Amino acid sequence: MDQSDLQKFLVENDFVYLPVSSEEKESLKDKLLRDRNFTEAKFESISYFKTYFTEIAQLVALKKIFLLKGIAYFPETDIIYCIVDRLRTQISIHLQWINKMFSVIAKDDHIKFLLQNISPFIPKEYQLYSIDDINLENIDEVANNHYPLCMKTIHLALRNDHHLKYDSKMQYGIFLKCTGLSYENAMQFWKNEFTQSMSLDLYQRKYSYLFKHQYGMVGGRIQYRPFTCENIQKYSPSPGQYHGCPFKHWDKENLIQKLQCDGLQTNDINYIKELIDKGRYQNACTRYFCVNYQVFRDDVIQSPNQYTYEGLCIDRHMDNVLSLICGNLDKDFS
Numbered sequence: 001m002d003q004s005d006l007q008k009f010l011v012e013n014d015f016v017y018l019p020v021s022s023e024e025k026e027s028l029k030d031k032l033l034r035d036r037n038f039t040e041a042k043f044e045s046i047s048y049f050k051t052y053f054t055e056i057a058q059l060v061a062l063k064k065i066f067l068l069k070g071i072a073y074f075p076e077t078d079i080i081y082c083i084v085d086r087l088r089t090q091i092s093i094h095l096q097w098i099n100k101m102f103s104v105i106a107k108d109d110h111i112k113f114l115l116q117n118i119s120p121f122i123p124k125e126y127q128l129y130s131i132d133d134i135n136l137e138n139i140d141e142v143a144n145n146h147y148p149l150c151m152k153t154i155h156l157a158l159r160n161d162h163h164l165k166y167d168s169k170m171q172y173g174i175f176l177k178c179t180g181l182s183y184e185n186a187m188q189f190w191k192n193e194f195t196q197s198m199s200l201d202l203y204q205r206k207y208s209y210l211f212k213h214q215y216g217m218v219g220g221r222i223q224y225r226p227f228t229c230e231n232i233q234k235y236s237p238s239p240g241q242y243h244g245c246p247f248k249h250w251d252k253e254n255l256i257q258k259l260q261c262d263g264l265q266t267n268d269i270n271y272i273k274e275l276i277d278k279g280r281y282q283n284a285c286t287r288y289f290c291v292n293y294q295v296f297r298d299d300v301i302q303s304p305n306q307y308t309y310e311g312l313c314i315d316r317h318m319d320n321v322l323s324l325i326c327g328n329l330d331k332d333f334s
Contacts (some may be wrong), residue, residue, distance in 0.1 A: 003047060006076065015082065016055060020048035020073060031066050032073060047076045058085045062279050134180050136189055146315065148285060148307040149246045149258070150232060151175055157242040162197040166210075167235060168243040171227055173214045178226035178305050183215045226305040229282045247272070247281040247288075264291055 001009060010017055025032070025048050033043060053072040058081050059065045065072040098105065105111050134142055143155040154172040158164050164172065176186055190211045194203045212218045229245065237244040246255055252273070259269050268291050275284040286301045293314045301307050 006079070010079075013086075015051075015086070017049040017051045017079075017082070020050050028066065028068075028073065031068075032075075034066070036075075038075075048073055049076065049079070050074075056082050056085065058082075064279070135182070136185050139181070139189065142308070142312070146308045146311040148301075148304045149288065150244070151304045151308070153246060154242045158193055162193050165241050165243075167237070168241060169207075169210060170214075171232065171235075171243040173211055174224045174227060175304055177214055177224065179308060183217065186211060186215065226303050228303045229285065229301070232304070233281055245281055245285075247276055247284040252276070259288070262292070264288075 007019070009015075020028075029043070032048065036043075038046075050071050050073045053060050053065070053067055053070055056065065056072055056074065059074055059078055060067075060072065062081070064078060064081070065074045067073075140155075140159075143152055147155060151172060154164065154168050157168070158172070173186070173190075176189070181189070187208070191200075191203060191208070194207055209218060213222070214224060216223050232243070233245045233248050235244040235249070237249055246258070250258075255276075256269060256273070259272065264272075268287065272284045272287050275281075275287065282300045282302070285307070286297065286299075289295075289301055289307055289311065290297060293311060295314060301310075
């Protein structure tokens with residue numbers, strides 16, 4: 001949209017954003033540029049808006065605004081965050097209403113048809129990405145070669161400590177379920193680990209219920225969906241906890257050391273650092289994926305399950321290619 005169309009869109013949709021005048025923009029130039037990578041030319045070419053900070057909660061949370069006496073200033077390039085914020089709020093309100101009215105609207109044949117066929121409309125990031133053959137024998141191999149950094153960290157902590165705190169158990173337990181680890185294998189996996197640091201009786205009384213609940217076997221029989229990266233980034237892990245997103249929650253020096261140990265080159269590490277500084281944690285994880293698998297992708301990974309599934313697919317595809325090449329070489333030599 002050009003400037004007039006954008007302003008018209010904001011007015012029609014009741015966004016209370018006021019354009020910042022050229023004079024005010026110039027007077028606040030140093031402050032507006034403080035946390036931005038805009039060049040002088042870029043800064044001059046874009047418009048700025050201002051509104052009450054309560055109207056743009058996501059931008060405030062991301063620390064992407066300049067705040068002055070309760071008024072938030074932000075460039076037009078960040079309008080998308082504001083629209084997403086509004087859309088998310090409206091969807092939440094309407095879903096609550098639908099939940100209350102479900103018994104009534106489900107009687108409508110058209111609505112009933114949509115509800116029965118809703119799976120084709122589930123966005124890609126909420127698919128389960130289940131792996132057919134993950135089991136107790138190969139789980140360490142899969143973890144070491146194909147887990148994202150967040151899940152690999154929890155898995156190693158569990159193997160070392162034989163115990164996890166609640167949030168880590170939730171994040172990793174649901175990941176395992178949605179990755180395709182069977183209920184029987186999961187129960188054996190958790191029991192084998194926890195009983196190395198406690199008695200079987202204590203494990204059965206205090207911990208086994210949670211893992212059964214994750215698989216919908218007890219309690220409300222909830223069918224958990226896999227945690228998305230956005231879900232995981234909302235955590236605030238305390239010292240001694242292993243859940244959360246390494247690219248967001250880890251100390252930067254520790255993260256850099258880990259990336260170096262994983263064999264990343266300096267230019268890749270610097271690029272990941274730049275993404276983290278901009279708050280683009282999923283992009284940083286996606287770059288980590290691309291470096292590890294030597295691939296290029298222009299979309300962003302949305303969940304640990306997607307990371308593991310697609311990594312395994314790439315690995316198996318390469319195995320098939322190598323088998324084909326070796327087979328053809330054998331034929332040529334023969």
